[in-house]
Amino acid sequence: MKKCRARIISKKELCEGIFDIRLRTEIAREAKAGQFVLVFPNDPSRLLGRPLCICEAGGEELRIVFRISGPGTAKISGISEDEEIMIEGPLGNGWDIKAAAGKEVLLLCGGIGAPALLQLAKILGSQKGKEGGPKDVKAVLGYRNASMNSFLASDFEDAGAQVIIASDDGSTGIKGNVIDAAKTEDIKADVIFACGPLPMLKAVKSFAAEKGVPAYISLEERMACGVGACLGCVVKTAAKDAHSHVNNARICTEGPVFEASEVIL
Amino acid sequence: MRDISVSFCNMKFKNPVTCASGTFGSGIEYSEFVDLDRLGAVTTKGVSVNAWEGKPTPRVAETPSGMMNAIGLQNPGADVFINRDLAFLKEHDVPVIVNVCGHSTEEYVEAVKLLSEREEIALLEINVSCPNVKEGGIAFGTDPKSLLEITKAVKKVSKKPVIMKLSPNVTDIALMARSAEEGGADAVSLINTFTAMKIDIYRRSFVLANRTGGLSGPAIHPIAVRMVYEASKAVKIPVIGMGGIACAADAIEMMMAGATMVAVGMMNFHEPSLMTRIIRDMEAWMDETGTGRISDIIGCMH
Numbered sequence: 001m002k003k004c005r006a007r008i009i010s011k012k013e014l015c016e017g018i019f020d021i022r023l024r025t026e027i028a029r030e031a032k033a034g035q036f037v038l039v040f041p042n043d044p045s046r047l048l049g050r051p052l053c054i055c056e057a058g059g060e061e062l063r064i065v066f067r068i069s070g071p072g073t074a075k076i077s078g079i080s081e082d083e084e085i086m087i088e089g090p091l092g093n094g095w096d097i098k099a100a101a102g103k104e105v106l107l108l109c110g111g112i113g114a115p116a117l118l119q120l121a122k123i124l125g126s127q128k129g130k131e132g133g134p135k136d137v138k139a140v141l142g143y144r145n146a147s148m149n150s151f152l153a154s155d156f157e158d159a160g161a162q163v164i165i166a167s168d169d170g171s172t173g174i175k176g177n178v179i180d181a182a183k184t185e186d187i188k189a190d191v192i193f194a195c196g197p198l199p200m201l202k203a204v205k206s207f208a209a210e211k212g213v214p215a216y217i218s219l220e221e222r223m224a225c226g227v228g229a230c231l232g233c234v235v236k237t238a239a240k241d242a243h244s245h246v247n248n249a250r251i252c253t254e255g256p257v258f259e260a261s262e263v264i265l
Numbered sequence: 266m267r268d269i270s271v272s273f274c275n276m277k278f279k280n281p282v283t284c285a286s287g288t289f290g291s292g293i294e295y296s297e298f299v300d301l302d303r304l305g306a307v308t309t310k311g312v313s314v315n316a317w318e319g320k321p322t323p324r325v326a327e328t329p330s331g332m333m334n335a336i337g338l339q340n341p342g343a344d345v346f347i348n349r350d351l352a353f354l355k356e357h358d359v360p361v362i363v364n365v366c367g368h369s370t371e372e373y374v375e376a377v378k379l380l381s382e383r384e385e386i387a388l389l390e391i392n393v394s395c396p397n398v399k400e401g402g403i404a405f406g407t408d409p410k411s412l413l414e415i416t417k418a419v420k421k422v423s424k425k426p427v428i429m430k431l432s433p434n435v436t437d438i439a440l441m442a443r444s445a446e447e448g449g450a451d452a453v454s455l456i457n458t459f460t461a462m463k464i465d466i467y468r469r470s471f472v473l474a475n476r477t478g479g480l481s482g483p484a485i486h487p488i489a490v491r492m493v494y495e496a497s498k499a500v501k502i503p504v505i506g507m508g509g510i511a512c513a514a515d516a517i518e519m520m521m522a523g524a525t526m527v528a529v530g531m532m533n534f535h536e537p538s539l540m541t542r543i544i545r546d547m548e549a550w551m552d553e554t555g556t557g558r559i560s561d562i563i564g565c566m567h
Contacts, residue, residue, distance in 0.1 A: 001297045003537055040535070045330045047482060047535040072327065088537070222323045224332060224534045227298075229290035231310075231339045232325035245316045245341035253294075 001227070002027065003038075003088035008081050009061065014151035017068045018112065019077045024060050027089050031057035033097065033119035034218060034257050037089030038226045039064065041075035049088055050076060051223055051233075051252070053195070055115035055152075056122070062087075065115035065152065091226045092256045095120045096216060099191055100127075100134040106189035107139040107161065108178045108204055110196020114141055114152045116218045116256075117195055118159065125160025137161040138187055142178040142196065146171035179203050189213055198265060205260040215260040221251045228253035236264040267551045268558045269544070271305070273503050273525050274388060274426040274451045278360060280305040280544050281559060282516065285481075285507045285530030286364035286390060286430070287311060287336065291350035292357070298537035302358045303544060305526060309350065311366040311392050314376045316342035320397060321474040326463050331482025331509065332531055333461050335397045335475035338366050343379050351385055360387035362428070366395065370418050381424040389425045390505075391415070394432030394457035396479045406432040406457070409444040416448025426451035428505060431496065433485075434460050438492045439499035446500040454505035454528065455496055456489045482531040483509040490522045497523025498567050511539075513546030523564040 006025035014020050027037060031054050038049025050072050056063035068074045079085055097120070105124055107117045117139070127133025139161040141153050150172060156163050165173030166181035174181040177200060182189075192215035194204045201217045208215030223233035234248040238261065241249040249255065249263070271281045283306040289295055292307040301307060319339025326333045340346065346363075354361050363386050367373035373391065380386060393415055394406035405415045416429055429445035431438065433456035445453050458479025463472040489508020497504040506524025509531065510516050516527045529540050536542070551559060 003298070046327060047330065047532070048325075048327045048332060049535075222325050224325045224334070224531075225288075225294070226534075227290075227294045227537070229294035229310075230288065230325065230334070230534065231319065231336050232322075232334065234319070234322060234324070234339070243341075244339065245345050246318045246339065248318060248339060 001089065001091065003086060005084045006062070006087045008079055008083050008085065011079065011081055014065065015147060015149040018065065018148070018151055019068070020063065020065045021079070023062045023064070023085070023087065025062050025087060026060060027087060028057040028060050028062040031062060031090040032094035033123055034095035034116060035090040035092045036256060037062070037064070037087045037091065039076055040086040041072045042079065042085060043075050046072050046075065048224055049226060051220065051226060053116035053218065054090065055118050057119060067112040088226060091252055093254065095193060095257055097123055099214065099216065100124055101132050103134050103190035104188050105134040105137045106182065106187055106192045107137065108182065108192060108194035108196065109139060109141045110178055110200040111143060113195030113197070113200070113218070117193060118152060118155055120193060121156050121159040121161045128160055138164065140164045140166060140178040140181045142166045142181070142200070143172065145169045177203070179207050192216070194218070202265045205265060208260055216257050217260050218256045219251050219258060219263070220256065223252050226252045238262055238264060267548060267556070269548055269551065271525055271560050276360070276387060278305040278526065280547070281520065281526040282540050282544050283308045283362060283505070283526060283528045284533060284540060285528040286392065288530045288533045291354065293350065293353050295533065295537055299541055303541050304359050306360040306362050306387065307354060308362040308390060308528060309364055310340060311338045311364045311395070312340050312343055312346045312376065312380070313338065313366045314343050314372055314379065316340065316345070323472060323474055326472045326478065328463065328480060328482070329484060331480055331484035333463060333473060333478035333480050334458070335473045335478035337397045337475070338395055343376055347383060351383060355385045361385060362388045362390050364390045364392050364430070366392045366398065368398070370415055373415060374418055374422050377419045377423045381422070386425060388428055389423060390428040390430050390454055391419055392430050394430050396432070396434060396458055396460040396477065397475055403432055403434065407435050409440050412441060412444045413448045416445050416450050420449035428452040428454050430457055431455040432457050433488065433492055439495045442496035442500045446502050450502060452503045452505065453496060453500065454507065456492050456508045459485060481509065483511045485509050486511070486515055490518055493519055493524050494522040494566065497564055510543070513543045513550055516543050516547060517550060517562065520559070520562050521566045523567060525563050
């Protein structure tokens with residue numbers, strides 16, 4: 001865990017408002033799938049890092065894919081190739097990859113939740129069929145509509161996942177959300193990994209409970225420190241949290257990945 | 266030979282720099298970034314007798330050169346704090362200032378009784394200024410008479426020197442500092458955060474679930490300097506100055522205004538190793554300006 005400078009290797013806009021930035025940073029070496037970094041806008045009046053999930057990490061290269069959701073992320077998206085930016089990480093717990101061993105895995109990716117699952121898909125794809133690896137990996141990627149260019153869908157395919165596309169208005173793939181698509185396709189799953197907007201994660205939680213399978217979900221919340229000090233980013237928990245001794249867990253430290261039944265959304 | 270140590274409440278601190286309560290956890294959280302032994306002191310997150318849940322989320326929001334928070338003093342309670350956090354800090358060579366909170370005089374008194382038994386604690390800082398806790402908290406810290414009474418009550422039972430942490434949400438900070446002094450406080454620390462509000466104009470909703478939150482960060486630093494100046498001029502007891510300190514110059518400025526020690530708050534989130542950098546840069550400033558003892562600058566603007 002460190003804070004350091006990272007150089008921009010490349011920047012692309014995947015669809016309106018969604019950016020794909022590759023950075024050169026030593027933080028990539030330590031990064032695990034499902035962890036996140038704080039990215040600090042190059043603006044002295046915006047002092048907090050933006051928690052952005054790690055989309056891919058390999059060697060000294062870190063990939064982040066994020067949506068402009070306010071002035072801070074807008075500033076980050078405006079950075080040019082060869083510029084530098086401060087990042088801190090890797091932070092958080094990451095996905096429990098062992099939970100996929102021998103299982104039919106379903107990745108549910110809602111919109112800008114997809115980047116949080118790509119590194120996991122790559123790891124699971126490379127382990128598929130091997131001892132300790134998953135039996136199979138399917139990914140449902142949900143979008144608002146076709147204008148989102150099914151961003152990252154081909155990356156999930158390249159990772160070895162069978163990809164199903166869904167869109168709210170049916171302009172691409174199956175009409176409906178990721179749960180609708182999983183039901184339409186009658187996808188068998190022994191374990192679910194999901195990231196997306198809160199209403200989707202609530203639906204994933206009840207879907208998994210209905211099916212009686214574990215679901216690991218990655219949460220987001222506004223945060224200040226990213227290291228568990230400020231207690232800004234908590235989620236309500238079903239049981240008393242071992243660290244806080246109240247029914248709150250720190251998303252930055254105990255999370256961002258939780259087993260869905262542990263948290264109250 | 267330059268001397269960056271300061272004497273505060275009859276104790277010697279290796280340098281004047283600590284953290285503002287709530288911005289540094291118990292030190293554990295930042296120990297990968299900061300050598301805690303380098304700090305003047307570690308000031309912990311507020312502790313109450315029993316565990317507190319805190320406020321709903323969103324609890325934080327960024328503002329220009331600052332942030333707002335409404336955490337609501339979530340904490341695991343004194344027992345867990347003593348057995349886990351304090352046990353961790355005991356292994357370090359750094360004095361510990363424990364921030365204490367309560368909903369009522371009785372709760373403050375009980376927490377102070379419990380904590381002042383611990384030899385690993387150097388000082389207690391009484392949080393009577395949290396803008397996010399209505400009962401206790403700021404209710405005590407914005408009325409001079411209530412502040413006087415709560416100070417007397419905790420002083421009666423405390424075996425440790427007591428620092429009263431003052432709220433800036435008052436008209437006359439000097440009056441508040443004098444009330445704390447009259448109540449027997451050994452020191453005051455200021456400023457806590459300013460009560461503030463932020464509205465999402467598209468959703469027509471409050472950005473923080475608590476509607477209001479405490480504003481901190483460099484945006485408020487000049488106000489903090491003014492208040493530290495006014496408070497320290499009004500009392501004989503020493504002052505810990507805080508509010509948006511972002512660099513050594515800010516810390517030196519705060520000491521010139523009258524602070525014996527300084528605390529770094531929100532900026533720890535921006536730069537986790539900031540406190541150690543400030544200490545280094547203060548030393549460089551002393552060398553550059555031929556300042557032999559940092560304590561010589563305390564209140565030099567009075």
